[in-house]
Amino acid sequence: MHRLDDEYEALRKTVEEFARDVVAPVIGDYYERCAFPYDIVSRMGRMGLFGLPIPEEYGGMGGDYFALCLALEELARVDSSVAITLEAAVSLGAMPVHRFGTPEQKAEWLPRLASGEVLGAFGLTEPGGGSDVPGGMRTTAVQDGDEWVINGTKAFITNSGTDITGFVAVAAITGRRERPDGTTAPEISTVIVPAGTPGFTVSKKYSKVGWSASDTRELSFSDCQVPVANLLGERGRGYAQFLQTLDEGRVAIAALSVGLAQGCVDESLRYAAERHAFGMPIAGYQAIQFKIADMEVRAHTARLAYYHAAEKMLAGELFKKEAAIAKLVASNAAMDNARDATQIFGGYGFMNEFPVGRFYRDAKILEIGEGTSEVQRILIARHLGMPA
The missing domain is CATH 1.20.140.10 (Butyryl-CoA Dehydrogenase, subunit A, domain 3)
Structure with missing residues (x-):
């Protein structure tokens, strides 16, 4: 794939022109103000960039992941805040729903994610976890009847606190499983938590060294309750x-x-x-x-x-x-x-x-x-x- 075919090259050229003509002239001001560029994101949505690898039946472009990568490269040639907003929204927000979601979850979220109307986020990293995700995870989701009750904190979560954030998919310990040697390990699952759910608190934006025009926040969950049907994928397969x-x-x-x-x-x-x-x-x-x-x-x-x-x-x-x-x-x-x-x-x-x-x-x-x-x-x- 060293030479782009006509379709890929047309996409690359379109995003190159958008980055040069639309993003470049204004992004410095957003960066200085640490402001999220809602108007740029909206235009990217109308271009179909958020739906590049999403099937057409859900309002996407029906393309593939490489098309997304080409768009990211051209955006980042001008600005990385805009590029990481797109990357996280698609790779960490939409793709898990596309890959692992139920038909109902896909129907509810994918059309809005593909259009850029809402952004999704993925809550994995924790303040004391870093790269040691299984060992460092403390967030729990306990099933209580027809609901998950979530408690814990997540750190460095991109796109989690914008005005158009629709949900955060939260990785949490949902139990323990026994290993062959008789010891136990945490059972990690992923649960969709819609924005505005009681008990779900979004902290103020971090003051960051870079990516100043992107949204990154700490999240906390205190007896946050969502339906059992919000489980994303198979229980215990979240990690x-x-x-x-x-x-x-x-x-x-x-x-x-x-x-x-x-x-x-x-x-x-x-x-x-x-x-x-x-x-x-x-x-x-x-x-x-x-x-x-x-x-x-x-x-x-x-x-x-x-x-x-x-x-x-x-x-x-x-x-x-x-x-x-x-x-x-x-x-x-x-x-x-x-x-x-x-x-x-x-x-x-x-x-x-x-x-x-x-x-x-x-x-x-x-x-x-x-x-x-x-x-x-x-x-x-x-x-x-x-x-x-």
Whole structure:
């Protein structure tokens, strides 16, 4: 999948133009105000971006996950806040409902998710958990008659507190299961909690280093009650379901990372041609040329990595290792390119009015979110046969 066919290329071009003409001129102001860009999100919904991998019967575009990745890359070339809003809404919000939801849940949520009318969120991470999801999880959902009673706290949840957030799918301990050795392990399930449910409290937005125009919050649940029918997927399979979702999400985050890395190249080329030092454009100096050449190599290599992972995913083949490689390579490329672009811009690179300033602030989280770089190395090592 190294060459895009006409349909993919048309989508890529459309999103490229949207990012350049609609997002780029205004996103800096949203970023400075830490404001959620509702008007941009609404236009993305009308374009069908939130429904790219959702079947047409539910109001989606009937496309595939690679189409979503192409859109994410082009958006992130301009801004990562908008890109992560789309990524989380589809990958973590809509796709679990699409993959694991009942017919009733799909009918209730997917049309609105696909249109961008509402956003979904996934509540997995907890304040004391991080990468140790099973061991660190404390949130519980206890069945009481026809209802789940949920108690606990979730941290760093994207799209969880906007005015158009429709629900959060909450991962919680719903019991204990016995292991073959006689010990017990937590039974983790996922429950849909609609926004506004009594006992479900959304905290104020975090003050973040980057992604300032996206919505990220802490959530708390205190005797929060929802119907038993809100169970998403099979009871006790919540963590396994999320791991499947996360494999896809890592390919999407890799695409977003490639977009940021390529955006650094775009901005550096433009600036190097305009900025003069010692009587000539700095683009004429070999030090700058080599730096930008290295940046292009990183972006190109990372793009091939996520294309390869997506190709295996669409073919129905195992792609966990390839997704981990893509996420690791691409997030490293984004961080390295953001640092080099800031250096090329000099003092202007430290100013938020220039895109590379935002890129630098946005890049670091890509080495942390949806599986840290260390977790990716663990996954790769295990797939090479090394012991757990």
